[in-house]
Amino acid sequence: TQAPGHTPPPPPPGPGWGTPPPGGYGTGGWAGGWGGPPPAAKPGIIPLRPLGIGEILDGAVSTMRTYWRTVLGISLTVAVVVELITLLLRGFVFNDTLVGFGDPSMTANELGRTVGTNALGDLVVGAVFMLGSLFATGLLTTVTSQAVLGRSVSIGEAWKQARPQLLRLFGLLLVLTVLFLGVLAVGIAPGVLIAATAGSDVAVAITLALGLLGAFLVVLWLMVRYSLAPSALMLERQGVFKSMGRSTKLVSGSWWRIFGIQLLAWIITNIVSSILVIPFVILAFVLDSSGSLNVLHPSDEHLSWSFLIISGIGSVLAAMITLPLNAGITVLLYIDQRIRREALDLELARAAGIQDHGTGPAPVPGG
Template sequence: MAQHWTHRGGGWLPPRSPRPGVIPLRPLGPRDILGGVLTTLGRYGGRLLGALLLGQLGGLLPIAVVAGAATLASLTRTAGNRVFVYTLLPSAALFLLFGSALATALAVALLRPAVLGRPVTVPGLLRAAVPRIPAVLGARLLALAAAAGPGAAALAAGLPPHSLLPLAPVALWLGVLFALAPTAAGYEGLGPLAALRRSAALVRGAWWRTFGVTALAGALAPLAAYVLYAGLGLPGALLAPALLLPLPRLAAGLLYVDRRLRP
């Protein structure tokens, strides 16, 4: 296919890459990815936050039922502590996992319209994200299990905790290798195991780049939350935790798009 050139300012320059949405449709640099995250939050942040809060509210209702039952049971001296430990704490942990999976699924659902510059709605985001939550959650749990597996096996074998330090690089390598698995599960409709294989294929040859982008996005999330809190006070403090969830997921999503755009 012949390449077209554009004459500008007395010289011949190749045309700019098309940019219908938040990123140019070409292989991306770290600056493009982080800039795309900020642009996405600026254009779609309100709808993303609304979908996240509504989804978390729906997940909170079963927790509230369990909490009420645990509170009633705790009125008895003998069963109260057992009910609290065996019902309320695991339910709270499941809610946190659900919130993380929901944020990832929503970020993935936002990818295609954000990249193409299309409008989105809160109900539309939820309809696209909710069915993929089980696969996204499964991929995230498998990725965590793979990263923590060597250390857990060493502890199960009776090794002292300080002996796990040499395994830290292995855990880090595996964690980055599978960092794109939840995004792949949501975007491509893959099962958890297939998503892990897809992430490994995409990260292969770009491990350091993946590590750098994800680490920087993870560091920017609490910084942005602090700025929000400092600028808005109590309303910012209420919004800040919601910002901590989608920002790193959006960065992973745009990094995934970048890996897909590359030959």
């Protein structure tokens, strides 16, 4: 029986939910001691919701740490092969490209040939590194995408999944390279025309500077616009131009955010690379002073093998870390944009065997 004037006690709370917040489940309904919605499911390296900058970086590092055998196996193999090819090119083909830069007796023609040969050497070495990076990116994209689901992938499995798309990935690199070079050519064309019509040196210099600046800004915009194309090509089995279109769609409206994250990643990877490479370069100079001969001693003829090998070891270590880091950040940016635009988290949750994912609101972290 209830005593007169006594207020009956409130009914017991529903199982597992606690006392409902004031105002029910509408606006502000997660306040009042609830502590926010349930955390998003995290079957692998990232929670299945829109990601913040820190979570993207942490996810890339977590992939390297959790699946280090596969990740470092791929990156180390690629880095060693690329460095061996580079070593042979530097040792036998482009060894003397810097010879004579410090020689005041050089003629203009000799200096021009030296500069041209050195540029060609850098271009060839850069192309070798780019192809190696492309190959590693293809395999590491597969590893990272499976790490999101908490699944490990062996090197053989990564190769099997990536192999059908590697030729298309090379085609994508070729198309983008031609596009960027075309933009640069258009940028310098006015300066070249002014120079060809006997324009003043000042006019040529100003026109070239403005043209190069404008071309650089356009290339930068295009690089970010198509930065997610490799991931779309590998993970969606798209063709070259369809993957470029997918990247355009995913980047649209988020250009500055993606640019900022990629700039931060570039700064971090360059710092890490410098930390690993510089000590080996210094050691190479200390152990073999002839390694600096082409800059400080123009009368000498070749870079020594010991200098090339010691500095090459540092390059291998740097590539072993930066290759998977860059690949991981790019893949996670692609996944994050698809979660934000296309609710990919629901598909990923189903693939990971998670039930009832997405029934409650998930906060979007800043960044």
